[in-house]
Amino acid sequence: MKAFHPLFLKLNFMEYTLAAIRDGIIKQMKPEANNDIDISEEWLEDAIDMARASLVRKLVNGNDDFSGWYQTVMLESETKKSILIDGYNYELKSPVSVISLPGELMQGMKWKNVIHFGQVGFEQLNYNRVSMREFQEHKYHRFGNNNPIYFVDGDKIYIRGNGLHRYFTVSAIFAKPTCVPDYSIDESIYPLPVSLLLNLEIIVFQHLGPKVSLPIDKIPDGIDGTRIGSMNNALRESQREEG
Numbered sequence: 001m002k003a004f005h006p007l008f009l010k011l012n013f014m015e016y017t018l019a020a021i022r023d024g025i026i027k028q029m030k031p032e033a034n035n036d037i038d039i040s041e042e043w044l045e046d047a048i049d050m051a052r053a054s055l056v057r058k059l060v061n062g063n064d065d066f067s068g069w070y071q072t073v074m075l076e077s078e079t080k081k082s083i084l085i086d087g088y089n090y091e092l093k094s095p096v097s098v099i100s101l102p103g104e105l106m107q108g109m110k111w112k113n114v115i116h117f118g119q120v121g122f123e124q125l126n127y128n129r130v131s132m133r134e135f136q137e138h139k140y141h142r143f144g145n146n147n148p149i150y151f152v153d154g155d156k157i158y159i160r161g162n163g164l165h166r167y168f169t170v171s172a173i174f175a176k177p178t179c180v181p182d183y184s185i186d187e188s189i190y191p192l193p194v195s196l197l198l199n200l201e202i203i204v205f206q207h208l209g210p211k212v213s214l215p216i217d218k219i220p221d222g223i224d225g226t227r228i229g230s231m232n233n234a235l236r237e238s239q240r241e242e243g
Helices: 018-029 041-059 132-136 194-208 231-242
Strands: 071-076 078-085 088-100 114-119 149-153 156-160 167-172
Touching (some): 018 041, 018 194, 041 194, 071 088
Antiparallel strands (some): 078 088, 114 167
8 A cells, every 4th residue: 555665675685673673663653653552662572473473374384485484592401300291290211301492482383393403513413303202102203212302392392312412403483583592682683584574564564553543544455365375364363362
């Protein structure tokens, strides 16, 4: 629509940050929104993350490249003789290694939310991800009991077959990119492909426009449906998560 001029298109496409996306949206909303409504930066940053979640789920079943979504962190493991999953404490015959992630992984992606997990210094070796049952039945799983495996539960990664190795790297899609250590809202690249920035901004406007009393004719209604599916479905998903 004529009233919609995404400011991020004026940014360097190789250096867009969460702060830049947020400030661009605020500059577009402020002149049209109800002056009595305060558009807080934190509120808008949460809305941007929700819009990103709506976008990623529409791409899961396609052949899209997710390389622009992942963040890589290095983490240290600790040894445990029991693990707590879904409120039940599992006693183990042999100790396992446990890693605490900095935040929750993106949900609704099946196992595509982790692209790589392995030892520091051996980045070419990608551990095999398994189900909880396969993890428990380590001797019989399909990769053989000599190969390192892991499974993910919430913000925990459980590892077997890693020997004495304690330090690992994980490349994953986190629900909130800011959970990653040393992530800077003002300086770090926001983990979203440039090709989807316009779609993200439109979803934010569609979702927040009515809440800040933005005139209906100022809210964009165009989006590339071949990339993310139904706009209405994306909005419903983000609204369900918020509620």
